[in-house]
Amino acid sequence: MRYHKIPDETVRRLPVYLRGLMVSADQGHEHISSQLLADSVGVDAWQIRKDLSYFGDFGTPGVGYNIEKLARGIKKTLRLDVIRRAALVGVGDLGSALLAYPGFRLYGLDIVAAFDVDPNKIGKVVSGVEIEDPAQIGALRQRDISLAIVAVPRLAAQATVDQLVAAGIRGILNFAPSKVVAPKRVKVITLDIAMELARLPYYIPRAEQVSES
Amino acid sequence: MRYHKIPDETVRRLPVYLRGLMVSADQGHEHISSQLLADSVGVDAWQIRKDLSYFGDFGTPGVGYNIEKLARGIKKTLRLDVIRRAALVGVGDLGSALLAYPGFRLYGLDIVAAFDVDPNKIGKVVSGVEIEDPAQIGALRQRDISLAIVAVPRLAAQATVDQLVAAGIRGILNFAPSKVVAPKRVKVITLDIAMELARLPYYIPRAEQVSES
């Protein structure tokens, strides 16, 4: 079933597999079966095999998958085979935490620019990145930066996205709790942290408060 | 179709609707049509109507929805009709940002306890919450705290979850980039920020770098 359109849900799982493979490689393994990888990342073995079947065959029957080869294949599929340069807009509490967050490097993603409207912050260096005036966003086009992270207040989010779109940004990860619109050619993923916590109580059956013994 | 099991995807969207309703209420509106709400939150009108049909009829044909009544209904369905007390474990960069994050309040979620292994942090107050020794996690049972946020390093995540489960926690939002296991009665949602950014490049067509004019 090679060379088909890859389901969104599969794309969502691929970074999980990639992380599992990297952990396995760190432990010195060279090959891994779908069953073993499944156990380590918490999905089912057939799900992994089906997902991988959408974009090529990496495994050897009776042996399993060569970890390095499979990791390269997934990276290529996700277009993570080149280092991606990203910009951050909004260096508040969350923005600062994102700048310090080491996890992005794992996927070849590198935050190399940061912007904030606060004049007191401009010029300061946070986690090795100098904070710039948002007026400079227009120049991203010349700096080989194709991704952006938006961590500004809700009411500033749409204006920020508009600026980024005008600057030629192609993908945006939006942490502001609001809908933002962008042209079809720009992919926007909105991630509202509070909303994730908000759906947790639904799954907690009655007697939600624990009574003392 | 009332009184059915509500699809997971619907549960995921309900907090979005709730936020849209609150914004609308702030603007002084009393009623809203599915079409208007749809425009403001970025989903389709029939999707909203279908989602709401799973757990009761709130609307009036020809008029729309009474905002306050619908908001109450959604809150009740999500079990957000009572204030939920939550604990945070791991007060690093991300944890501190979460403590300062105002968005949780919107959904009646309140972070009232924080824990960190670092002796230098214990006793300090961050965003109004005193940081405690993780040895105190066991006492959460007596403090009417049913939710927890895990923001510790990957290798500490499972041990932290085990402690929280033993303390009677019923729902966990995990930011650590790893699979964690918990008994079925405890709902765990894992949110790996880097993974969200990692799937962005996939959706960016070729010529990902913008060439200068």
Add this chain to the structure above:
DNA sequence: CCATGTGAAGGTATTCACAGCC
């Protein structure tokens, strides 16, 4: 023999179109 890759079956969610009510 063991583990992959994949058709086919089954389940879940999205989308449509319209009957029914204000």
Add this chain to the structure above:
DNA sequence: GGCTGTGAATACCTTCACATGG
């Protein structure tokens, strides 16, 4: 006339079972 609520149709994703290949 306008807007809701929902059966029916469609699309999508998951799960199974097994043929195929090392």
